[in-house]
Amino acid sequence: MNESEIYQRINQALAEAPRNQYTVELHLQMLKYADALKNITAKEFCEGVGLRESFGTEFSKMRNLTQRLKAAGLNTDLL
Template identity: 80%
Template sequence: MTENDIYQSIKQVLAAAPRNQYTVEMHLQMLKYADALKTVTSKEFCEGVGLKPSFGTEFSKMRNLTQRLKAAGLDTTLL
């Protein structure tokens, strides 16, 4: 899956998310694709997905959190 494919997938999931679950779904998608996007800057991520630049901080947090969760046994391929 290419970087652009990932962005399109995330856009589709976010567009289909119920309004009260949008942020939760955004965080879940960030966790799911953290490894595939580890060389992407938060600015590039936000631009690719069409998010406000302020969400870049959330992307960085989720990418860092992914490593801790994987060390505890999370399999991101199951998300």
């Protein structure tokens, strides 16, 4: 799956998320695709998904958190 397809899937998940669950869904999607997007910058992520640049910090946090969660046994393929 390429970067563009990932952004489309993230946008679809966000569009389908209940209004009060948008940020939770965004974090979940960031965790889910962290490995596939490990070589892009936070700014590129925000541009690709169509988010304000301020969400770049969240992307960086989730990418770092993913490494720790996977070390503890998380399988991101199941998200």
